[in-house]
Amino acid sequence: MSKILITGGAGFIGSAVIRHLQQFNNEIFVIDNLSFGNREFISVPDANFFHEDILNRDRMVKIIGNIKPDYVIHLAAVHFIPYCNEHPYESSNINIRGTMHILEAARLAGVQKVFFASTAAVYPIYDEAVTEQHVVGPLDIYGLSKLTGEHLCNEFHLMTGIPTVICRFFNAFGPNETNPHLIPEIQKQILGGNRKIKLGNLTPKRDFIHTYDMANAVHTLLDKTASGIHTYNLGRGIEYSVTEIVDAFSEAIGEKIEIEVDPARVRKVERMHLLADVTKLKSLGWQPKTGIEDGIRTLVE
Numbered sequence: 001m002s003k004i005l006i007t008g009g010a011g012f013i014g015s016a017v018i019r020h021l022q023q024f025n026n027e028i029f030v031i032d033n034l035s036f037g038n039r040e041f042i043s044v045p046d047a048n049f050f051h052e053d054i055l056n057r058d059r060m061v062k063i064i065g066n067i068k069p070d071y072v073i074h075l076a077a078v079h080f081i082p083y084c085n086e087h088p089y090e091s092s093n094i095n096i097r098g099t100m101h102i103l104e105a106a107r108l109a110g111v112q113k114v115f116f117a118s119t120a121a122v123y124p125i126y127d128e129a130v131t132e133q134h135v136v137g138p139l140d141i142y143g144l145s146k147l148t149g150e151h152l153c154n155e156f157h158l159m160t161g162i163p164t165v166i167c168r169f170f171n172a173f174g175p176n177e178t179n180p181h182l183i184p185e186i187q188k189q190i191l192g193g194n195r196k197i198k199l200g201n202l203t204p205k206r207d208f209i210h211t212y213d214m215a216n217a218v219h220t221l222l223d224k225t226a227s228g229i230h231t232y233n234l235g236r237g238i239e240y241s242v243t244e245i246v247d248a249f250s251e252a253i254g255e256k257i258e259i260e261v262d263p264a265r266v267r268k269v270e271r272m273h274l275l276a277d278v279t280k281l282k283s284l285g286w287q288p289k290t291g292i293e294d295g296i297r298t299l300v301e
């Protein structure tokens with residue numbers, strides 16, 4: 001049994017990671033200020049749940065120092081891109097300064113490994129599948145803050161020698177979504193009874209990965225990465241357009257859904273593709289299991 005501390009554990013991806021790691025008898029500790037997350041998403045005793053802000057450096061050092069976890073999984077961040085664009089100071093502060101606090105506390109507590117949730121948003125626009133070797137170049141404040149987090153992890157590893165994993169998440173989907181991304185937005189309109197739904201750009205493609213497969217990947221990366229610092233993409237390696245996602249919803253409810261393009265939702269500048277090359281992650285023995293059709297059917301059910 002390992003002691004695992006998860007920041008942002010009450011969030012969308014964190015709650016799936018916790019459910020997964022609990023099946024392997026790990027003791028889970030959570031730090032979350034519940035700004036986006038939900039305490040009810042997770043079954044963690046109150047004694048192991050710290051309703052705290054990662055911006056409070058002294059509390060982070062104290063809490064993590066007391067727990068002395070084997071592993072730290074740092075997920076706490078502000079990540080909904082429109083929110084980050086509207087609140088650039090708040091999001092960069094949490095994503096950069098907050099990360100500095102967690103890394104410092106992990107160093108002082110002498111943990112065995114740190115896992116940092118980065119993002120596909122560190123990549124510029126590419127039309128092909130991106131490998132970890134593709135040159136990074138974020139397009140927005142969110143991607144910039146996460147790339148800075150990656151650099152902080154590099155510095156942390158150089159200073160401490162503590163094994164560190166940087167994982168670039170692509171587009172997550174699954175239960176407990178906390179932000180109005182594409183899939184929950186479609187779901188909300190359909191469950192509200194609409195069969196003609198309003199959306200923005202229809203042609204951009206994204207690599208959607210189910211949170212259950214992400215949780216499994218996080219576990220694999222904690223278990224199977226050796227000493228050093230490693231960067232991995234985490235996606236499914238398949239991309240879907242907005243229209244294909246809506247078709248999967250149609251299939252799941254057995255009814256035709258029409259799309260009306262709402263000019264107010266159309267983004268002026270949009271990536272047409274965001275697709276992960278996950279060869280490196282698969283080389284550790286991980287395989288995604290939940291496809292978009294199955295995942296959307298379960299969401300609808």
Ligand SMILES: NC(=O)c1ccc[n+]([C@@H]2O[C@H](COP(=O)([O-])OP(=O)(O)OC[C@H]3O[C@@H](n4cnc5c(N)ncnc54)[C@H](O)[C@@H]3O)[C@@H](O)[C@H]2O)c1
Nearest residue numbers: 008011012013033035036037053054076077079169172178
């Ligand atoms: N969802 C995606 O598609 C996606 C894609 C790429 C990367 N990521 C990254 O994965 C991680 C988890 O994302 P998610 O989708 O679960 O988002 P989420 O918003 O559901 O989870 C983030 C959690 O962090 C908590 N949090 C935010 N600010 C905090 C603070 N100052 N102190 C303490 N806790 C704080 C929130 O309450 C929330 O529970 C994030 O680091 C995010 O950047 C997510």
